[in-house]
Amino acid sequence: MASPFSGKFSPALAGIFRILCRPRSVRQAYAEPSRLHRGGVIQSQRAKSTWISGDLLENPPIEQQRNGTTSSRTDAENVHGQARMLRKSGDPGRMKEDRKPGKGKVTAEGDDVVFGMNPVVLALRQRRRRFFRLFITEAKSLSQEPLMREIVRLAGEMNIPMVKVEPAVLHTLSSNRPHQGICLDTTSLLPEPLDFDALKRELNTALRSDRKSQLWLFLDSVMDPMNFGAILRSAYFFGVDRILIFNGCPLTATVSKASAGIMEIIPISVVADEKRQLPTFFTMIKEANWQVVVTGSKNELEEAASVGGQSKRRTMASLTANGNVLLVLGNEHDGVNREILRFSDQMVCIDAGKEDLLEDANCLNVSVAAGVILSHITLKRKHPEETTTATATV
Structure with missing residues (x-):
């Protein structure tokens, strides 16, 4: 006896048979094209x-x-x-999928x-x-x-x-x-544009004696997403209160991964390059008596010293971290913007462990430098007596 699925109509009939053999809930899903x-x-x-x-x-x-009871x-x-369910349906194609x-x-x-x-x-x-x-x-x-x-x-x-x-x-x-x-x-995920009215209120609040000293981080043109993400993770760990970016890397999934997801939870504001927001921001910070700490390599700080920044140079041991502090980290290649340097109170370089460093490897990666300096600031704030003693010994 010939099979009912033999002949030229067998593929279509076989398809109908497979659908009819599926459980009712599955057939219902196929019967609802309006839900596509x-x-x-x-x-x-x-x-x-x-x-x-x-x-x-x-x-x-x-x-x-199930039998009058609810289960999860x-x-x-x-x-x-x-x-x-797929095995019971008798559909080998679905089982393979x-x-x-x-x-x-x-x-x-x-x-x-x-x-x-x-x-x-x-x-x-x-x-x-x-x-x-x-x-x-x-x-x-x-x-x-x-x-x-x-x-x-x-x-x-x-x-x-x-x-x-x-x-x-x-x-x-x-x-x-x-x-x-x-x-x-x-x-x-987009950073929030900096609201200068809200910033003014926040700076006034930070001046109150009953408020803990604030630590903000300003990233000047940090472009590498892996560096950006690593900095965000360190900033969160060391208790940075606010992060601001200027001309930097967008908030991408790569940044989120490099930060172990911290990018998703930490507030980030962007200072726009238009309408001269950069000098306006730093002027407001200075008028509120914040300490602006700029970081850089030895060569970068020597160049800054040649234009009047010699008295601002600090070692890690002599860095002052009292009161409200804005820490500035610069671009991976060019360092901190010259326009920002003129607002700085302290210029800090991390001391190397050896003198004869290669010219192309004489500084730390910006994300590593961020972790080192943030750790040092946190230590100075938590244990001021110990760091003062260590400074005197040095």
Whole structure:
């Protein structure tokens, strides 16, 4: 007897048969073309699941009624449940996709892709961005790490579609940077333009005797995203109260990763190059009696001394960190802007451990220098007596 699927109609009949054999919730998802959104996303209310490019990943936690009781399924249980459902459907094509998800081309909807566990979880906690999709590997979706479970929970609360993909897709989305099996499709994070009216009020408040001394960090044209991110991480660790940038690197996903996600939580203001905001800002800082501490290499400070800055030069031991301090770090190649140098009270150079340094390696990376100087300022403020004794000994 001939098979009912033999002949020229067998492919079509076989396709219909496979769809009819699927569970009702799956057929419902296929029967709702009006729910098709950008990127091939279908939201099925009945299945309470997210379908993307043929891959199913439920948004946990999903409350299910079983015999009158409510239970919360974990992410691992959801994924295993999907595999069982696909096997029961008798669809070998779907089973193959479940083993090797996300093989097709994936493009981001937003203009930034945050990658790495810490940046993703901190971005989700702060909710300063708009989120589109969360891309994860199958191994990561089964992970029971506390951080991963929190990411899944936050994504579920915000109804962010979660997509299982191959690691190669994440390599592309993260530009081959260490993504740790997770990427978040999102909008860019922008620094806040400096509000000079608010700045004036803040400077007046900082003058009050009952306020702790402020430590602000000003980054002058720091362009490398890895340096920028490392500086943000050190600034957060050493208790910097505010960060301002001028002509610098944008707040990209690479910066967020280099900062271990600190970029997502620390306030950053930008001083614009237009309308002469730079001299206006430093004039206000000086009028409020702040100490402006400028850093640089030995050669840079010698050049500054030749134009009247000799009396401002300090060693790390003689650096004064009392009161409100604005620490300025300059560009990786050119150092601090000359226009800023004239506002400085102290010019600090980190002493090298040897004298015969190569000319091309006679200074520290700007992010390393930031950590050293911030650590020194913190030490002076926390233990002024010990640092005074050490200075006298030197």
